[in-house]
Amino acid sequence: MSSGTLTVVNRCRCTIAPPSLLLAVAEQGDAETRDAALRTLLTSVALRSRRSSFGPTLRRFGLSPADLDFLPAQAPDTGPENTVYDVAGGEEQALPGRLVRGTTDPPTGDAAVDEAFDGAAATADFYREEFDRDSVDDRGLDLVSSVHFGQRYDNAFWTGDQMVYGDGGGGVFVPGGLTRAIDVIAHELTHGVTQFSAELEYRGQSGALNESFSDVFGILVKHRAEGIDAASANWLIGEDILEPSLGGALRNMIAPGTAYAGDDQPADMDAYVDLPADDDPRNDNGGVHINSGIPNRAFAEAARALGGDAWETLGPVWYEVLTGGELSRFADFEDCAALTVAVAGERYGGGSVEQDAVRGGWEAVKVRLRPDPR
Amino acid sequence: MRVTVVRSGGVAGMVLTAEVDDADLDTPAAAELTGLVDACEFVDGAPSAVADGFGYELSVARDDGSVARARFGQGAAPPGAGALAAWVLDGPHARRRMGR
Structure with a gap:
């Protein structure tokens, strides 16, 4: 589904409706109501400034952050938020998990959390300072990472809107290895950069x-x-x-x-x-x-x-x-x-x-x- | 009955094959494997939708010569396939080898 299908069919301006109510309307209403509610959700101030936090919500509607390109970019002077979640052994359906570190929070003492945080920050700094790129999408997309994915999970990947790290230890990676390597973190985040630029077909x-x-x-x-x-x-x-x-x-x-x-x-x-x-x-x-x-x-x-x-x-x-x-x-x-x-x-x-x-x-x-x- | 799981992709891009034969298992483990196989739907699922996602092939060769197979990407396992693949890949019973 592309943003092109999000045609405005109703000029209802539900500006005081909370996102949870709009989400319920979007899920349960007829086609016109759904589109109007979804449009309102997507154009909300909260979504403009914290788009990546809505990754799971977007996926419920078959959307990705790229479908939000019609929205104004996040103010460049604020920079992207950098947040890390603990998915505590859960998998896709449990993402992003529980918030354990926000942009201004100190280190947690959990190596996976702190390494994911530092790696995302270093990668975003690299793209901003070397190429004047504003985050993964060049529009200030917030950096969201989830750690402790699955059980002894031997992989790290970019979902299309966030980073995910397993703990390793499944026979391929040493425990903790996937967040320890800054080049692996930057490799995965660059899949996001490619997603928002050349979109190279993965074959x-x-x-x-x-x-x-x-x-x-x-x-x-x-x-x-x-x-x-x-x-x-x-x-x-x-x-x-x-x-x-x-x-x-x-x-x-x-x-x-x-x-x-x-x-x-x-x-x-x-x-x-x-x-x-x-x-x-x-x-x-x-x-x-x-x-x-x-x-x-x-x-x-x-x-x-x-x-x-x-x-x-x-x-x-x-x-x-x-x-x-x-x-x-x-x-x-x-x-x-x-x-x-x-x-x-x-x-x-x-x-x-x-x-x-x-x-x-x-x-x-x-x-x-x-x-x-x- | 021989159960084989092939897992490929991921950031490493490695191919891992894990194989277990119920003839090599003790009775409780063989029963557990049979239960997982019986609960698995052998239909293909969608390929991984993400770069560096895992891809899987799950196959069961029964003693009567029949073979059942399912291929799917990370996050798109058919019912029962994820549990069976995890039991074989992560458990202590399988022979594992790396390579295509």
């Missing part, structure tokens, strides 16, 4: 690009937070959070396929893994987590060649490609390569060392470079 090469942009900005948030130089970086995503028997990291951006025993990421197009984007879970939506190694390495090679602070050298190039509106949601690696080379030329000049480094990165992974697509 095949566009899906692998979706994964790669999350790894790129995940590692850049880590490098910036820890002052890591591109030339000396190890380019590991999720270092030291896997069960040691599995390996040392989730992915190795500079040497794909070497992060853990069984890592099957290819290092270049000669080893591209062509899988169908079907419903077989083994095929990974057409290899989105597998072939992402190729654009990951292109970025890492280019950044390493330049050295210095990658979040300042090539971060703006990749950010412009992701959010600039020219990358198709069905883009393939060649589309992305051409755009990054073009944007690097615009930013630093044709034939600049930066543009040469970007070109060299894609050449290293054997992605064909087409002429500037524009």
Whole structure:
């Protein structure tokens, strides 16, 4: 359902009705009443300023925060709220859980809560200070994180409107590992940035690009937070959070396929893994987590060649490609390569060392470079 | 009866396969597994709607040669499938291996 279906059929201005009453009307009324009540809910001041808090409500109507784009952005001087909830072993139906830390609250002493809070804050700071981006959606979307999801749950994910973290300990991640890794937190929040920008389809090469942009900005948030130089970086995503028997990291951006025993990421197009984007879970939506190694390495090679602070050298190039509106949601690696080379030329000049480094990165992974697509 | 659960995706993007055969179980555990299988609806559910969500395949190969299978994404398990998958994946009985 898109916002386009939320046509105003009734000019009723229920400005004194509480949200709970409007919600009941929206759920129980006829089509006209439902639309009017829902419209009023969505345009309420509370919803404008705290849109993400309404994630579960929106999902009940098949909506997402992206459907609220017609609303004015949150005032930029307030910044997004950063809140963490404890879902206490519950799953999707229990989200977001019980509020345990708000924006101005001190640390709680629960490592998962405090790490989720700090990771979200660092990621939002990164996007605001480096790219002038106002939160995940560039419209001040509040940062909501839920921790202690499920039982020994070995995953963290972005639902479309909030972050969710399991505790790990299920055989893949060490207990507490998922909130400990700031690059994993930034990886997941960047799926939100992609959702609100290029909307890369999560299948095949566009899906692998979706994964790669999350790894790129995940590692850049880590490098910036820890002052890591591109030339000396190890380019590991999720270092030291896997069960040691599995390996040392989730992915190795500079040497794909070497992060853990069984890592099957290819290092270049000669080893591209062509899988169908079907419903077989083994095929990974057409290899989105597998072939992402190729654009990951292109970025890492280019950044390493330049050295210095990658979040300042090539971060703006990749950010412009992701959010600039020219990358198709069905883009393939060649589309992305051409755009990054073009944007690097615009930013630093044709034939600049930066543009040469970007070109060299894609050449290293054997992605064909087409002429500037524009 | 052999029950196999394949879980893929997640932020790690790893494929985990867990397999349990009731012939290897003691009587109470075998009865528990049979009860979970009997309560499971083997129909496909929606794929994961979120990036880095898990995808699952649950299959049961019975001694008479019949096979039942369900594929679904995180949060879209058909009735009984979530409990069966969790019992196999998280319990102490299954053989587990990583890889596609």
